Amino acid sequence: MFVIKSESRRQTFYMYLFISPWLVGFLIFALYPILSSLYYSFTDYDIIHPPQFIGLANYTEMFHNELFWRSVKVTLRYTFISVPVQLLLGLGFALLLHQTLPWRGFFRTAMYFPSMVSGVAMSLLWYWIFNPQIGLFNYMLSWFGIQGPAWLMNPDTALYALIIMSLWTAGSGMILFLAGLQGVPASLIEAANLDGAGRFRIFLNITLPMISPVLLFQLIMGLIDSFQVFTQAFVMTQGGPNYSTWFYVYNLYTSAFKEYRAGYSSALAWVLLIVVMLFTAVIMRLSRRYVHYEGGSRR
Amino acid sequence: MSTVKATRPLGPPSRLRRRFKPVKLASFITLLLTTFLMLLPLFFMVSTSLKSKREMLKFPPTFLPESWAWSNYTDIFETLQFGTMYKNSLIIAGLSVLGTLLSSALVAYGFARYRGRGNNFWFILLLSTMMLPYPAIMIPQFVLFSKMQWIDTFLPLIVPAFFGSAYNIFLLRQFFSTLPEELFDAGRMDGCGELRMWRTIALPLSAPALATVAIFAFIYSWNDLLTPVLYLSSSDKFTLPVGMASLTSSRFRIPPWHLLMVASVLAMVPIVTLFAIAQKQFVEGIVLTGIK
Numbered sequence: 001m002f003v004i005k006s007e008s009r010r011q012t013f014y015m016y017l018f019i020s021p022w023l024v025g026f027l028i029f030a031l032y033p034i035l036s037s038l039y040y041s042f043t044d045y046d047i048i049h050p051p052q053f054i055g056l057a058n059y060t061e062m063f064h065n066e067l068f069w070r071s072v073k074v075t076l077r078y079t080f081i082s083v084p085v086q087l088l089l090g091l092g093f094a095l096l097l098h099q100t101l102p103w104r105g106f107f108r109t110a111m112y113f114p115s116m117v118s119g120v121a122m123s124l125l126w127y128w129i130f131n132p133q134i135g136l137f138n139y140m141l142s143w144f145g146i147q148g149p150a151w152l153m154n155p156d157t158a159l160y161a162l163i164i165m166s167l168w169t170a171g172s173g174m175i176l177f178l179a180g181l182q183g184v185p186a187s188l189i190e191a192a193n194l195d196g197a198g199r200f201r202i203f204l205n206i207t208l209p210m211i212s213p214v215l216l217f218q219l220i221m222g223l224i225d226s227f228q229v230f231t232q233a234f235v236m237t238q239g240g241p242n243y244s245t246w247f248y249v250y251n252l253y254t255s256a257f258k259e260y261r262a263g264y265s266s267a268l269a270w271v272l273l274i275v276v277m278l279f280t281a282v283i284m285r286l287s288r289r290y291v292h293y294e295g296g297s298r299r
Numbered sequence: 300m301s302t303v304k305a306t307r308p309l310g311p312p313s314r315l316r317r318r319f320k321p322v323k324l325a326s327f328i329t330l331l332l333t334t335f336l337m338l339l340p341l342f343f344m345v346s347t348s349l350k351s352k353r354e355m356l357k358f359p360p361t362f363l364p365e366s367w368a369w370s371n372y373t374d375i376f377e378t379l380q381f382g383t384m385y386k387n388s389l390i391i392a393g394l395s396v397l398g399t400l401l402s403s404a405l406v407a408y409g410f411a412r413y414r415g416r417g418n419n420f421w422f423i424l425l426l427s428t429m430m431l432p433y434p435a436i437m438i439p440q441f442v443l444f445s446k447m448q449w450i451d452t453f454l455p456l457i458v459p460a461f462f463g464s465a466y467n468i469f470l471l472r473q474f475f476s477t478l479p480e481e482l483f484d485a486g487r488m489d490g491c492g493e494l495r496m497w498r499t500i501a502l503p504l505s506a507p508a509l510a511t512v513a514i515f516a517f518i519y520s521w522n523d524l525l526t527p528v529l530y531l532s533s534s535d536k537f538t539l540p541v542g543m544a545s546l547t548s549s550r551f552r553i554p555p556w557h558l559l560m561v562a563s564v565l566a567m568v569p570i571v572t573l574f575a576i577a578q579k580q581f582v583e584g585i586v587l588t589g590i591k
Contacts, residue, residue: 025462
């Protein structure tokens with residue numbers, strides 16, 4: 001009895017010793033900021049002078065603020081188009097590359113390559129590609145006799161241009177899907193094949209359930225990332241033209257660091273946090289019935 | 300029909316291969332086309348970076364430069380403090396990688412090897428911080444760092460990395476959990492301390508996972524724009540993304556596309572190099588840790 005107790009105490013001691021860097025970091029870089037941002041969200045605060053408590057004023061202002069609603073609409077539209085299409089493309093490429101094909105290594109690297117150009121470099125490159133006069137995109141459209149729009153300078157097309165750009169990095173999702181596909185036991189597929197199941201049925205009934213954790217992981221991470229789009233808006237469009245790319249985090253950034261309204265901006269941050277948590281919770285709940293975890297019959 | 304099926308696994312594979320041939324051919328052609336589309340922007344990025352100021356404005360764009368303007372690659376170091384920015388970015392990314400590797404490997408080991416009290420609670424808390432959007436904590440962090448007089452220094456961009464990052468801890472924890480217990484029992488018999496077992500047993504066996512984390516951490520720090528934009532104000536401290544973002548600003552009437560592309564190419568170099576060196580380990584690392 002004594003031996004068991006001291007063993008568990010030893011385990012606890014070493015666990016806390018090893019995880020202490022993260023525990024300290026969690027307190028300083030997550031818990032403390034999140035609680036103070038909740039407090040700031042009820043204040044009028046310009047970062048220089050001490051915050052003044054103003055109750056719910058920031059939140060009520062938000063709901064009457066046109067730019068807030070604009071940023072919500074822009075961000076949701078971007079997310080609901082780009083995330084599903086990116087997932088489908090990533091999965092599609094992974095399925096194609098999971099077969100034994102010539103040049104497989106080349107294709108895999110080539111598809112992943114664009115993901116290495118993310119951030120500002122990618123924004124600069126596509127800034128040129130979407131240039132209506134000399135850019136690559138409209139030049140390629142002209143091969144098919146299509147006169148392309150002014151993309152980033154046109155309020156009707158600017159957001160779609162950014163969505164098209166986001167699909168260019170579907171290769172990073174492909175790598176994760178490929179890893180997932182390698183974990184599907186070949187014996188299962190062979191057995192189904194012997195039972196006379198076609199390719200499509202095997203995919204639907206075996207492959208898809210087996211890689212569903214990867215799919216779920218990417219769906220949630222993809223949502224969280226696309227709710228936070230900033231670089232594209234900052235580098236390519238500055239939220240324009242006519243606020244057509246006024247993303248939520250760009251709105252949050254301008255409120256805090258251009259208009260010096262850190263209180264209002266903190267309220268925006270808290271709404272973002274709540275929305276992310278809600279989306280994640282709903283997806284996790286819905287997915288419980290569809291996502292298959294190895295070794296765990298979670299009933 | 301059923302007799303044919305029963306003999307298939309025993310018979311020669313030629314039948315099977317023939318059946319899949321059209322699918323594979325279609326796959327191959329699809330891949331060829333999409334890869335072409337994916338690589339085309341990259342090709343033009345490099346080609347435009349080598350065009351003269353006059354040629355970059357030509358339409359339709361020329362595939363290859365008419366005269367190769369290699370001088371673009373030296374010009375950019377003169378017009379912008381490109382060398383300084385490059386150095387700044389390398390210092391920040393390098394130290395961030397070091398910090399992330401050290402701290403994440405320690406923490407992940409703690410979560411994976413010790414079934415201490417509260418293990419699950421803290422691990423779930425760690426996972427939920429992955430869902431914490433950076434903008435939600437950005438303002439208090441800014442206030443905190445400005446109170447510490449860290450504004451316009453590299454410290455806000457480096458120090459947090461030394462406290463571990465949730466995603467990488469998660470990856471490494473998944474990997475460490477697969478290491479067989481016997482290895483550590485043997486180490487304990489030899490009188491190894493816990494920290495020494497981490498260093499001499501766990502770390503050397505984890506090269507693929509560590510390489511993956513290093514690449515993720517490097518790419519993250521190298522591409523980050525929002526944090527340096529918040530904290531760095533003097534131009535000699537700018538990182539590459541901040542400096543490059545300023546290239547599109549209104550001080551040029553016509554954007555200097557050729558120089559923008561030079562900057563983009565040069566910004567890619569360290570990532571591609573790193574990937575080329577660690578590609579095998581990187582892919583292996585993702586497969587092993589499984590992300591599930």
